[in-house]
Amino acid sequence: MNSGELAGTVALITGSSRGIGRQTALLFAERGATVVLNGRNEAKLAETAELLRSRGYSATSVTADVTNADQCRAMITRVIAQHGRLDILVNNAGISMRGAFAQLDPGVIESVSRTNLLGAALPARFAVEAIIEARGSIVFVSSLAGVRGFAGVSIYSAAKMALTGLAEALHAELAPSGVHVGVVFVAFTENDPDKTVMGVDGAPVRVSRKASTTQRQVAEEILRTIVRRRRKSYMTAAGKYLVFMQRHFPRITDAVILRSRGRIHGTFLL
Template sequence: MPYWNEKVALVTGASRGLGLAIARQLVRQGATVVLVAREEAALSAAAEELTSLPGQAIPLTADVTSDEDVKRLEREIESRFGGIDLLVNNVGVSSRGKLLETQLADFRHQWELNVMTAIRCVQAFAPLLTGRQGHIVNIGSLASKQAARFIGPYATTKFALAGFTQQLRLELADDGVHVMLVCPGPIAREDAGNRYDHQMDNLPAEARKPGAGVKLKALDPDRLASSILQSCEQRKQDLILPWKARILFAVAQISPRLGDWLQAKFSSRRRGE
């Protein structure tokens, strides 16, 4: 019997991309998955896509940047299920830009989406997870561990998410709640290579590319979703893909200068070119 069979999961940002891929893998293994997103039509279409699978997909429209919406979600889920086994904080946004040219409003926007949504949902749903010794998964990025040039506030917020996840892991360990940070490289998507076109003024061409030009193969979202769920079953503390990125992170901790050099070396544009 699959580990996730008859378990209850909540996935934010579940109407498309990695969130939908995680929901698909869970429903395929017999889980009941609450799909959360802001756009009702897209969310309903995502749930409809999963109806032929063994589990159940329940779309609940909500804006997780809203305290009231998250409180409403918590009440509804507690009423329906009594608790949950998995919370996936997948909502997030990325951008391109130079830090000194980025408006403070853009920092606030990414802070809200990339950090506060996770904090808000964890605080709301942790009591429903504790009784089941469940899982919290925060979707970070390679930028949670190592910054790159020209990605605006993204690394700033993803580093913060990493710190939140680590402290949360330490504080919830005695309650038996598993907390994991996922740090993937660029994820394959239809608009890769042109999604930042409107932000490319005064930026080099490589900033347009996935990972801001870091030479990495795009990850398949379904494979990534499977790896995330398997790592949950093993109660791993983090998941970094591709694995070789760990080498860069370890080097950068020992020598920031060498880490910066390696970051530039494996980007499309190298210093001095």
């Protein structure tokens, strides 16, 4: 139980009541970490904590909204009080949207920005002192939409791109203290069957599209990013190709994306 790459560490994974966060929690526990779960829905968190316990791992959880500074401060205080340290923070909580920018309700712009950007910056801000002490890791879960803006996911793309800026700045500030800061750019991933994103009016919309990775593969990439102390990890061959093309052939990339706009608009529901 306490062997594995993460033995002896305490890891807080935001948004781990379901989806990618839950798989990451499970994998980290398998690799020896003491895992702290987070989300807003207490019942869902309890269900996930029970899942970990049923597999023989201990798990605690903190109910907190990552967009609320007071709740983030209290969450980190509680982790330190319970476990005495914090080595790893995975900023995974996020929400996506779909729809043309011209039709977006301003509330969607605000929610998607708050959750994906503030919801990562605030936990990091309150955790940073403990992570410096542990010479640990802060990882941001981004998206291929954080590499390149796509039609239909404007604000999501913008918020995920902002995470790259935050991670680069944190690396510049914290690398001398031995802290690792990484970003994982995730591709289309299998979703929990009840997953929703925000429609143009803010109403939840079901997501159904073909996935190119499993949640477990994303969790494994997050683990590798931490263990190898990587700065940036791009998932899938298509993701790596996108990065290459954008860096070396930006005009061709623009043309291809413009041509496939309709298709992307319909399917790019990260």
